[in-house]
Every structure is written in structure tokens, then in C-alpha cells.
Amino acid sequence: MLRDRLVSLSINHPRWVFVTFLFLAVIAAIQLPSIQVDTDPENMLPHDQVDRLYHEEVKQRFGMHDMIVVGVVNDSHPAGIYNPASLSALHSLSESILTLDGVIRQDQMALNLVDDISQEGVGSIRFNWMMQQPPESQAEADAIRDAVERLPMLQNTLVSGDNQAAGIYVPITHKSESYRLSNEIQAIIDTLDSEDEFYMAGLPIAEDTFGVEMFIQMAISAPLAGLMIFVLMWVFFRSFLLITAPMIVAMGAVIITMGLLIGQGFSVHIMSSMIPIFLMPIAVVDSVHILSEFSDRYKPGENPREALKNVMGHLFTPMLFTSVTSSIGFASLAFTPIPPVQIFGLHVAFGIMLAFVLTILFVPAYIMSLSNKRLAQLKDHNIQQDDNSLLGRVLSWTGRFSVKAAKPLLAVFMVVILISAWGVTQIQINDNPVRWFKSDHQLRIADRVMNNHFSGTYDAFLVLEKADAVPPHQQLQQQLESALDQANIDPALRASLDEKLSAAEDQDFDRYTSELGALLDRASYQDRDNEDFWLDLLDLVEAAQIEAKYFLNPDVLKYMDQMMLTLEQSDDIGKINGLPTLVKTVFRELNGGDEAMYRLPETARGTAQTLLSFQSSHRPDDLWKMVTPDYLSSLLWFQLSSGDNQDVSRVMQQVEDYIAANPLPEGVSANWAGMSYINVVWQEEMVNGMLNSLMGAFVMVLIMMVVLFRSVKMGLLAMLPLSITILFIYGLIGWVGKDYDMPIAVLSALTLGLSVDFAIHFLERARAIYRETGSWPATVDEVYKGPSRAISRNAIVIAIGFTPLLLAPLVPYITVGFFLATIMAVSALVTIVVLPAVIEQIKNKDRLFGGKQEA
Structure with a gap:
């Protein structure tokens, strides 16, 4: 049998096992320095995904770029930002930003880089730089304010409506440059002699900054979690001999898995950065079971080979099944339509099976390499015979209580299940890269301040397109x-x-x-x-x-104008910029500058003439960010103060409702683009994909449990802790109001693996003991001396071991740390409390467990 060959290899050739293990770890470690970090949410979608392709095509068609938004705020001066000192600082900062590599200079927007559009006479128009030089007096600053307030395109975009903040929109060549550029911009800000407050916001800077901090956190959290597990295991077992092997296996599994991922050329995304955190607890569990069982069976002075063979023969099958079921839970993520999640799931699944193989080979080899003196020390730290410890006494009482109070316990858990089911209905699907940082992070502060002053730093683009039946x-x-x-x-x-x-x-x-x-x-x-x-x-x-040139048509422009005016009444929409606003502004100045002339021309020729006049400005290409040169596509720029998926989805629904009530002109279609929209798309794909993968994995694990125990009843019992834990965890998420985001979604795979692991060990040992004793009370007594203690210690070690994640500055790591601990606690509790209570209600236990076997 394969089992016997593997055990024989590890027992008889420990040095070969050590050398091979070391060789694989070194080869994998060599790959680690070539790591590439990717936190671009756009890459959550496949490169050929329809919405992503359209988004990229729209950016090219209209010359749109990812932007860093720099805010200059002055809420202490009576004139707000419109004072000579603040405008001088703004001018200096904007000019300095233009010199930075990676900035698309011709598209940068700031008060010193836009035109003041004014009337020069009936039928003529003047374009002057709004602030070619900083104002030297308050009167000159007031003149700039008056000019901005006459230009709806700039008001509440470049300067806030309360006049306390001004913005610099910095277009960049690629979003991956945003972290570097933000640091260089901050270095410029630090040289300014200004009393203003400066902030930087926008999705590109949030995503790229997260990538940098994620890389740092990955290098800190995983070792800290490993150290905490190491310390806790020592507190429990008081033997470095017992805890060294599990830690070596865990670290080896992590290094080899990450090396494989990086060596294949995959970027480390937010999910794959958590592979060490997910893999380490699973890798530790089996090693502890082997060492615990060995220390119970081995007697000093005897040949350890026989004891090891007995232990491996007893544990191999349940360990194999727990590893396979955990792998299935994570491998099921490959069926989601999100590439980074697919990569994460497959590599964790590989890491789990690798940890199983390493455990089977390394731990016996490790034991065989110990001297007789050290082997004798294992007996001194026997973790299964310590019945007088606090944990031992608590577990013995728990076992008796679970059986005696079975019906009340089950009633309580039924109530918990019902409450959890209600909590699941309250879950809100939501994500926003800015929320990946703690609330006191400078990016979160900047996000709040700037979106409080401006119309919004989040973009969404509604593209209207005309398709003619006949060219x-x-x-x-x-x-x-x-x-x-x-x-x-x-x-x-x-x-x-x-x-x-x-x-x-x-x-x-x-x-x-x-x-x-x-x-x-x-x-x-x-x-x-x-x-x-x-x-x-x-x-x-x-x-x-x-x-x-369809979008010169007055009726079409009036439709767009009315849509913009109506939608801007919504609290969810800060502002909409589009072609009608530009046309009305220029038309007003061409016709005397009176506000009564702030309207759309009556004819297409009038609109064409108006836009031809705009082409004399200093920024004529700004027109093509609103309409294509063939005038068959037009873009509406939605500025939103929130990038949360729920808020963006609500805006999309409002647009859909408006179009339903006011149908688009014949032959015109409306489609969304922009990063805020892309975030909504991949979230929806992720949720549906996760649900399908979870259901598929659940069925596969159930089949495996029935095969393992050769019993439908035992298979269903094994699924009970898993089912209750998943329901409780997601019910808790709904109760506390935690948004369902990417880390939360992936926790289902971890729950699937760990919960069924505990159940397999508990039921397998309970069945074996029952077959020996033929007595359910005696089985309960023995189970709570052995397997329950191992399960509890594993759960406590892993749950507390990941508390360092709660100190991380990144919310996804905190989320994983908290819910990982909760999953471990709940799944262990359900296994050692609910399972015995359920079994107690089953009358024919001989049929359930297979009856007592004669010696």
C-alpha cells in the first residue's frame, strides 16, 4: 500500500527525507525575491471579460486616464481657498507636479491649467488662463473666484462649492505609478511654506498603496502568527520536541507553495498574499495529532518503529481525508470567475496536500532521528493523559453535559441556527479599496475630507452611443x-x-x-x-x-441635459459633467454672457459653431473627453462621493429608472465604464462564483464523508459542524453589519476545510472506541480524554495564534484574523458539544458505529 511505502521511506531513510525537504525549500525560497505584487481590482476580472474590455476601450476612445486627486484645503481664512497665499501654494504645487515622470502633463487639471471662458463681444469669445500667475492681492483672488463660479464645468470639480478646497487632477501613465508619485508629490508639499492642509485621494493611489503595505504586512503577519503558534504550543505541551516538527512542516509548506506561485510567474494579489495565513494552521494540525498519538503509544526503551507504524496506520486515513476535504474546499475556488481567487484557491489546495505529504514523511523521520533520551522526554510530555489539567477537567465535564442535556442543547442550537439564518439575509455585498485601510489611515482621512468638500473623487462613466441601422x-x-x-x-x-x-x-x-x-x-x-x-x-x-454627427442634434443634447439635471438631484451623485454643460457655457459667452443665454442652441449648426469656437481654447482636446470626433459617442462623467459598491449600484439603478421612464432616443444605447463600475462587476461575479463553488464543494465533501465512513448517517454527522459553522459565521457577519467583501467570501473555503477536519477526527475515534467498548457512555469518556483534547488544543492554538493580525493596518488582514479565530472556536465547539448531543438521540448506536468487534 502507498501508506506503508511512505511510512517505510520516512522511518528507514530519514536523511533522504530531510535532504529532499531542504532541497525543495531552498529551490522555492530562491523564487521569492522575484515576487510581483498586484492589487489592481481590474485584474479581478479575466483580461477578455466583456465589461473590462469595454472599460479599456472607453478609456482609449475618450483619452481617459487614472488620476490622483490632490486636495488643498483652507477652512480658516474668510475667503477660504481664494486667498493669495493658498492660490500661490496651489500654483506652485501644480507646476511642480508637471515636472514628475509618469504624469500626463497635457491632461492635468488645476486652476493654473484651465481657461477662463468669457464674452468678448456678440458672436466672439475670449479664452484666458484662469490663473497663469498666482494672484498678488485679495482682489485678484476674488476675480478668480468670480470666474470659476461662472463656469459649471469647474465649480465643485476644481473648487469646492464651499470655496474651502481646490483640487489638482493628476492623470498618470499607469496606476502602478501612483504610490511613487504620491510620495514625490508629498515631498513637494513638504517644501511649501503654506498653512493649508493637503490631501491625496483616488482609487489608483489607494490600490497601489495597498499593494506596498500588503507586501510589508505579508512579511510581518505570517512570521508573527507562526511565532504566536509556536509559543502557545510550547505553553500547552512544554516540549520543544513536540512543537518543532509541526512548525518546520508548516513553514516548509508555506515556503514551497509561495515559491511555486511566484516561480510560475503569478503576481501576488490581495488573496494570494494570505496563503501563508490560511495554510499555516492547516499544516500544523496533522503533525500535532501524530506526535500526540505517538507520545501516548510509545514506551521508553522500545523500538519507535512499531509505535510509529501503529500510529500512522491509525491516523493515515482520517488525515488523508481531512487534507483532501480541505483541499476540495479551496480548489472549488477555481470555479469562480475571478482569476486571483482561482490562483489563491488552487495554490492553497496544493499547499494542504503538500503539508499532508510533508507530515507523513517528515514527522516520522523527525521522530526516528531523535535519540532514546529525547524519545523518553516525549513520554514526559504526554498530552493525552493529563486529565487533571484545567482543559482536561473542562472537556470531561463538557462530554458528560453534552450527553445529559442533549435535548436542551439541541434546542438552543436550533435557535442559534434560526437567528444565524436571519443574519445571513442581512448580509450586504459591498467593497471599496479605500476601505481596505483602517479609518485613521491617511488615505481614509483624505477620502472623507475631500469627498466632504468636493462633488466626489470616485468616477463612473456613462457612455451614450448611436448605432445607425443604415450607415x-x-x-x-x-x-x-x-x-x-x-x-x-x-x-x-x-x-x-x-x-x-x-x-x-x-x-x-x-x-x-x-x-x-x-x-x-x-x-x-x-x-x-x-x-x-x-x-x-x-x-x-x-x-x-x-x-x-449625431450628438450635435439639439433634441439629443436636450435629452442628455435633462438627464443630467434630474440625476444631479440625487444625494448619491455629486455632479455630472458632459457635453451639454460645455455647449451651454460657450453658447452663453458667444451671445452676450447673460445667464438667460445659458442654454443649448436650437440647431445642430449652432451647436457645431459653438464647439468650433471652443476649439480656439488652450485645451481644445478636452472636447474629445466628452464626445468622439465623429460625434457618435458621448461620455457623461459622474462624480461620486462614495466608491462603495452599494452606492455605485444605487446610482446605476437610478440611471436605469430614469431611462425606463424617459426612453433613450432611437438607436442610442447606454453603457457603463470606469473603475467604480468595474468594482461592482467583479464583486457580483465573485459572489455568484463563490456561492456556486461552495455548493459544489459541499456536495463533494458530503460524498467523501459517506465514502470514508461507509455510512450515510456518519457522513451527514460529519457535515453537521461544517454546516452550522458556515451558517453561524455568515449569520454573524450579517448581524454585526460587516460588508461581504472578498476576504469574507473566501472564508467559506476555510470553514469548509477546518470544520470537517475536526468532525472526521472526532467521529473516527468515537467509532473505533465504541467498537472496542460497545458502550456509548464509555466511548464519550474516552473520546473526551483524547481526540477532544487534541481538537480543543488545535483550535485554541490556531485561534489565538492569529491575533497578531488584529494589529495589522490593513482591514482585510484584521478581517481574516478575527473570523479565522471565530471559525476555529465555533467549529471546535460544535464538534465537541453538538455532535455528542446528536449522537445521543440516535437509538441504534450499534448500527451507527458498526457494533462492538470481538478481539
């Missing part, structure tokens, strides 16, 4: 050919026109109509007899050219 060049070609067929014109002119018309599909429509218009204009001069005919065709071409 515009085809429509124009049909109209022109129909008119030409009815006219008597020079054959040579007709031939040249036919040639031009036939080439329509090969050219951009705007260029095509311009060339066609020039041809018709020449024809009107060459063919004076048909001049009116050619001019009519020229008007037809010009009209088609304007009509094809």
Missing part, C-alpha cells in the same frame, strides 16, 4: 443617386460623381462629405445652367454631414 454614407449615396438619376447633367460630371460615390465606404464620413462637397461646389461653377441643382445637392451633403 450615413449609404443613406447619402442613395439620396444623391436618386437626385442625379432625375437630372439631365453633363456625362463627364456624372461619371466623376459616380466614382466618388462608389468610394464612400473606404473613407471617413466627415472627410468623404468634405471632398464630395468640394466636388459639388466646383460643379456649380462649371455647369452654370444647373447651378441651383448643384447647390441643392451641396446643401444635402452639408445637412447629411451635420446629421451624421
